[in-house]
Amino acid sequence: MCNKVDVVHVPDGFLDAPTSVATGVLAAGTVALALRKAREELDERTAPLAGLTAAFVFAVQMMNFPVGAGTSGHLIGGALTAVLVGPWTAVLCMTVVLLVQAVLFADGGLTALGTNVTLMALVAVGVGYGLFRLLVAVLPRTRTGFLIGAGVGAFASVPLAALAFVALFAAGGVADISLGAVAATMGGIHVLIGLGEAAITVVVLGAVLAARPDLVHGAAHLRSADALLRRPEVVAPR
Amino acid sequence: MGARHGGALSARYVAGTSPVHRLAPQVKLVAVLAYALVVVATPVHAGWAPWAYAGYLLAVLAAAAVAGVRPGRLAAGLVVETPFVVFALLLPFVTRGPRVEVLGLSLSESGLQTGGALLAKATLSVLAATVLAATTEPRELMHGLERLRLPSALVQILGFMIRYVDVVSGELHRMRVARESRAFDGRRRGALRVVGAAAGALFIRSYERGERVHLAMLSRGYTGRLPRGPVAAVPSRDWLTGLSLPLAAGAVLATGMLLG
Known part of the structure; x- marks a missing residue:
């Protein structure tokens, strides 16, 4: 199971130097900001908790999820991680996973690391979490509303990351291609992958929410004060 | 695994x-x-x-x-x-x-x-x-990235990931063995719910392990950074x-x- 790495990573040489440098700077800036902001989400526990979450993301990306009709899907996990541990910590986890895949599995070029971090940590997490927050604010403040928000965020994060790649390719790709066709193909394929991503994200979040709702960063609004009231009363010693 | x-x-x-x-x-x-x-x-x-x-x-x-x-x-x-x-x-x-x-x-x-x-x-x-x-080796690569001035917080996250990824994947593997020894069939309806619950449980276990590791480190004097040995030029x-x-x-x- 160790040899399977299914998430598509941009290899070396796909984008020209200015685009690679620009995405590299963008990625470095995002990670620097995330390093500061993650401390607000996890305080000094950042390193062990983000490290273990990164290990979780790495392991779960290798899992096969049956998503109906005899097909199985794989998780990219940007939106799921953001909802579970908060967007900034998620950026760090995804970055570390991408770094490990680039240097230990040659998956994703070293010179394209900035591009990959931009696509999977910045765009996927940003879109996924942004849409999630937006929907959670609009939808009823229930478990269903929460899961719909997370599902839509996870779904949209995949084709939008793919379209961001097409946009980068348009700006700094080394081939003169008819963009419409590529955007349609990439978008179309990734809509399907996104559906799988959404299904998996919803099921996993539902499971965590059922067992340990207090661990879900994005579900803070579901935890109300009356959760404390419903606890059994302490019996006074006689 | x-x-x-x-x-x-x-x-x-x-x-x-x-x-x-x-x-x-x-x-x-x-x-x-x-x-x-x-x-x-x-x-x-x-x-x-x-x-x-x-x-x-x-x-x-x-x-x-x-x-x-x-x-x-x-x-x-x-x-x-x-x-x-x-x-x-x-x-x-x-x-x-x-x-x-x-x-x-x-x-x-x-x-x-x-x-x-x-x-x-x-x-x-x-x-x-x-x-x-x-x-x-993964650990060596981490040290290499550290010497190349990768931010220390990122090096620490990377270090914890490298150290625990086998524990986490081992847990995942045991869940799969448990599932399949109970006649789990991935093609049946509702299979996604079963696998999803396993992944959810895996997150909870990973996160709780992170909390325990953090407490264990605190009790050994962890202040937010890891001591480094002397670096040979x-x-x-x-x-x-x-x-x-x-x-x-x-x-x-x-x-x-x-x-x-």
Whole structure:
């Protein structure tokens, strides 16, 4: 199971130097900001908790999820991680996973690391979490509303990351291609992958929410004060 | 999983004592990055580009030979390229510009050239990175990144991930064994819910383990940073040995630019 790495990573040489440098700077800036902001989400526990979450993301990306009709899907996990541990910590986890895949599995070029971090940590997490927050604010403040928000965020994060790649390719790709066709193909394929991503994200979040709702960063609004009231009363010693 | 020493992240590592194995990790990281930069900097449409790719290939194969990485290992490393091979193969069909007839198909001339160049560049870089992964253990790579001034918080996260990824994947494996020994069938309806619950449980266990690890570290005086041992300076001869790969590639590129 160790040899399977299914998430598509941009290899070396796909984008020209200015685009690679620009995405590299963008990625470095995002990670620097995330390093500061993650401390607000996890305080000094950042390193062990983000490290273990990164290990979780790495392991779960290798899992096969049956998503109906005899097909199985794989998780990219940007939106799921953001909802579970908060967007900034998620950026760090995804970055570390991408770094490990680039240097230990040659998956994703070293010179394209900035591009990959931009696509999977910045765009996927940003879109996924942004849409999630937006929907959670609009939808009823229930478990269903929460899961719909997370599902839509996870779904949209995949084709939008793919379209961001097409946009980068348009700006700094080394081939003169008819963009419409590529955007349609990439978008179309990734809509399907996104559906799988959404299904998996919803099921996993539902499971965590059922067992340990207090661990879900994005579900803070579901935890109300009356959760404390419903606890059994302490019996006074006689 | 976990049966072999090293585990999930060491899947590409081949134990050995070759000169490449003995190089400091930061030297190898810089060498592979510089090599990839040279490969990427090669102009796509130059007539001499195929010769340059051949030169780069020789350089990286020589490095692999010195490192004792067998051809089978190198080929296995190339598997990660597959999705982009498909993309590169599509380029001759979707690129605009003058067309040429190949075997009855109307293909774009520049698309063929670009697709070929992309494949060559990606393949060469993956080969170099595979040599790096085959000769350097995950922990060593972490130390290399640390010496290259990766922010310390990121190094720590990376360190915890490297240390616990086998524990986490081992847990995942045990859940799968438990599931399948209870006649779990992935094709049945509702299977997603079962696997999803397992992944959810895996998150909870990973997170709780993180909390326990943090408490254990606090009780041993953790203040937010990990102490580092003394760092031995890398002799300049080692830098020269390590950088001979990108230097050779750079010489090929320079020759092409001057003569082409």
